[in-house]
Amino acid sequence: MTETTLPEAQAGAVLDIDLGAIADNWRALRARHATGAVAGVVKANAYGLGAEKVVPALYRAGCRHFFTALLDEALAIRDLIPDAMLAVLNGLFPGTEAAYVARDIVPVLGSLAEIDAWAAIASTCGRRLPGIVHLDTGMARLGLSDAELAVLAADQTRLRALDLRFVMSHLVAAEEADNPLNETQRRRFALACGSLPPAPRSLANSSGIFLGAGWGSELARPGAALYGINPTPGRPNPMRPVVRLRARVLAVRDVAVGETVGYGATWHATRPSRIATAAVGYADGWHRSQSNRGTALFDGRPLPLVGRVSMDLATFNASDHPALCPGDWLDLIGPGRTPDDVAAAAGTNGYEVLTSLGRRFQRIYRCA
Numbered sequence: 001m002t003e004t005t006l007p008e009a010q011a012g013a014v015l016d017i018d019l020g021a022i023a024d025n026w027r028a029l030r031a032r033h034a035t036g037a038v039a040g041v042v043k044a045n046a047y048g049l050g051a052e053k054v055v056p057a058l059y060r061a062g063c064r065h066f067f068t069a070l071l072d073e074a075l076a077i078r079d080l081i082p083d084a085m086l087a088v089l090n091g092l093f094p095g096t097e098a099a100y101v102a103r104d105i106v107p108v109l110g111s112l113a114e115i116d117a118w119a120a121i122a123s124t125c126g127r128r129l130p131g132i133v134h135l136d137t138g139m140a141r142l143g144l145s146d147a148e149l150a151v152l153a154a155d156q157t158r159l160r161a162l163d164l165r166f167v168m169s170h171l172v173a174a175e176e177a178d179n180p181l182n183e184t185q186r187r188r189f190a191l192a193c194g195s196l197p198p199a200p201r202s203l204a205n206s207s208g209i210f211l212g213a214g215w216g217s218e219l220a221r222p223g224a225a226l227y228g229i230n231p232t233p234g235r236p237n238p239m240r241p242v243v244r245l246r247a248r249v250l251a252v253r254d255v256a257v258g259e260t261v262g263y264g265a266t267w268h269a270t271r272p273s274r275i276a277t278a279a280v281g282y283a284d285g286w287h288r289s290q291s292n293r294g295t296a297l298f299d300g301r302p303l304p305l306v307g308r309v310s311m312d313l314a315t316f317n318a319s320d321h322p323a324l325c326p327g328d329w330l331d332l333i334g335p336g337r338t339p340d341d342v343a344a345a346a347g348t349n350g351y352e353v354l355t356s357l358g359r360r361f362q363r364i365y366r367c368a
């Protein structure tokens with residue numbers, strides 16, 4: 001019995017991930033970024049979609065530069081991409097240097113202290129070690145401050161131990177094409193690079209690639225756009241959709257006028273209604289903030305989410321869908337309902353929608 005049971009037969013919700021679309025999106029970004037290479041940012045388990053599947057798909061498409069946030073994430077994928085540059089954005093934690101050296105992982109150095117620690121290891125090893133220097137041009141999270149940059153520019157000997165792969169910075173508001181901060185950061189970055197030894201530069205994230213040719217650098221670092229998030233909000237999405245999420249309808253019931261639905265009784269019927277209960281909840285990353293605000297699709301037509309999202313269940317108003325019955329599947333994310341649409345209903349962004357996608361889903365990976 002069990003060996004003939006389809007995995008879908010047990011699934012409350014099914015997450016389809018189109019690896020071919022991710023590869024196409026990478027190729028489309030590379031075509032747009034004429035001045036240099038295009039990396040794949042695969043931090044947070046490739047934005048929740050599964051680094052062990054996404055990383056080889058990007059590699060097969062031609063990607064040879066990868067970024068994670070943490071060393072652990074890099075170690076987990078190192079063997080999948082033995083000859084690619086693999087860099088860690090969050091910097092060099094004391095005590096982890098040997099692991100970077102052993103697995104040929106490149107630290108993104110965000111302070112003088114990190115540069116000096118890496119240079120010290122290089123002299124112990126007796127060879128130059130690859131590093132990326134991160135300059136803060138306005139984000140005020142990580143990267144050398146202007147004061148630290150001035151110290152580094154005045155005494156560049158500390159860079160001699162490094163094989164300086166890239167100098168990088170990160171844009172604050174690239175998704176707002178006419179935000180003057182973009183130009184301010186571009187100028188600050190160019191000026192800062194001019195005070196350091198010549199090295200390839202890396203500035204643009206997904207949206208930065210769409211700011212224009214003047215934003216060219218030797219390496220772009222897209223994440224979101226690879227996974228189908230719109231890098232040009234307010235304009236049509238140039239990327240292919242990557243994710244489809246469907247949830248099973250477990251029950252359909254009639255609710256009379258005045259009756260309420262869900263915890264806290266936050267929704268009540270103002271006309272005789274049909275309520276469909278689907279197998280997705282906030283434990284699956286279906287944010288509770290979508291209570292009384294979210295939407296699902298059935299046969300391409302919307303059903304409003306009514307009542308509170310609970311841990312394992314969400315309820316939808318199926319009054320306009322007389323044919324809907326238990327065992328049907330509702331589309332939660334797909335071509336007609338993008339991660340950005342879901343984010344708008346949840347009061348967040350597409351990045352948080354994807355990185356929240358739960359572990360209980362039946363995951364199906366589609367190849368090109």
Ligand SMILES: *Cc1c(COP(=O)(O)O)cnc(C)c1O
Pocket residue numbers: 041043089170204205206207221222223224225
């Ligand atoms: C996450 C991240 C990126 C990727 O940004 P997207 O907006 O997802 O394209 C690039 N660079 C740095 C430093 C990041 O933290």
